[in-house]
Amino acid sequence: MPASSSLANSALTPLGRTVPIRPDRADVPAAVMADLPAKGSSPIPPPPPDRLVQNRDPRHLGQILLEDEAVSSQNLLKAVVMRQRQDAPLGEILLAHGWVTEAALTRALSRQWRTSMIDPVAMPPDPRLLDQAGADFCLSAGLVPWRRIGGVTYVVTSRPEAFGDTSRHLPADFGELRMLLCSETAMRDAILGSRKTALIRRAETRVPIDDSCRNRNEGRTARIAAVALAGLALGLILAPVLVISIVTAWALLTLLATMTVKVLAFSPPSCARKAARGALQPVRRVPTPCPNRHKCRGSFRSSR
Incomplete structure (x- = not known):
């Protein structure tokens, strides 16, 4: 019996529980099963950071x-x-x-890069690993933790050249990391297919509530607008001349206020002009006496 089939009993999950793993499962690539240790052997020690990426083809x-x-x-x-x-x-x-x-x-x-390629859409990643790493981080870094089998976490990436740097930001309890490859489109579709709703909710609440319109009361605004329109219609029926005069006066007042603001914007105050002129005045240099002025004067006379 090969070593890969001897692990058919169990494999560790991120939460420490044991789930059955069958070597003949269609959702586990053959290259992944070949990396699994034999039953009863010691766990694979985590490699140093410079060996997270396999030796690439020259x-x-x-x-x-x-x-x-x-x-x-x-x-x-x-x-x-x-x-x-x-x-x-x-x-x-x-x-x-x-x-x-x-x-x-x-x-x-x-x-x-001498590694296997999988389709994370047909073989979805473990949602617990995805939540532990963060869906937004996985989208920006172009990687996603796929499965955890036998103490090894298989990470699917579409940017193998940056895997050595981006994998350092993954949780430390992932243990040893093994790189798998997929396309950029498959990576994005796999993450969005699993955590699309959570990403939408996070994007909607990204702006602080004081700077957003999430706390706006749409029902109250609609009621106020309906009451104002009803009052305007009733006023046009009962006293049309008075209502039209008030509306015209309000329009003229807002137009006058707008023109005043524009005129003030093009004519700065006199104090601001004085401050600007004072800031542009050249700095006067105070002459300092030369410490050797007697020698300089003597040399000047001898030269004459």
Whole structure:
């Protein structure tokens, strides 16, 4: 019996509980099952921070894409030239111009970084791990904790070049981290499909309540507007001349106040002009006597 099938009994979850794991499950990639320790063996110690990212292939991404025939040499040369003027990865430039498909780019990245690629939409991540890391952080960092099996937390990312830095912000109790790859679209769809409502609620309450309109009473405002319109209509019926005169006077008053504010804005007060002139006056320099003025005077006379 292989070592992977010997772990069919249990696997640890983030909450310390034990859940059954079957090696033949369709939602666990073969590369993940191969990493699991044998039954009765000691836990895998967490690696140092510089080994969170697996040893990558020394070949460049463009070379791998050319070998896979996923991009033409002309488009690759254009992307390389554009990369010299833009602060963006080569894959993003190729993808933005439609010179490579997202699936081909993800497959080439998995070969370059020597890791497996999964679809987090078809195999959703553990919502407890997602909540522990924070859905908003996962969206901004381009990663999501996928599963925790055998003391190892598998993290799916769409930006493998930044995994070493972004993974440091994950909770420390995740233990050892293993990187898996997916596309940017699949990453976003997986997070939104699991925590879309929570992200919407957090975005709606992001502004402090004193600076937002969340505490506005819409019903009271509607009632006040209805009473005002009813009073205006009743006034037009009972005393139309008086109501029209009041409305006209109010309009003239607001127009006069607006024009006054505009005139004051273009004519600053005299005290402000004086302060501005005083601030622009040059600083007078006070002459200081030379400590060697007698020697300087003697030398000047001898030169004459």
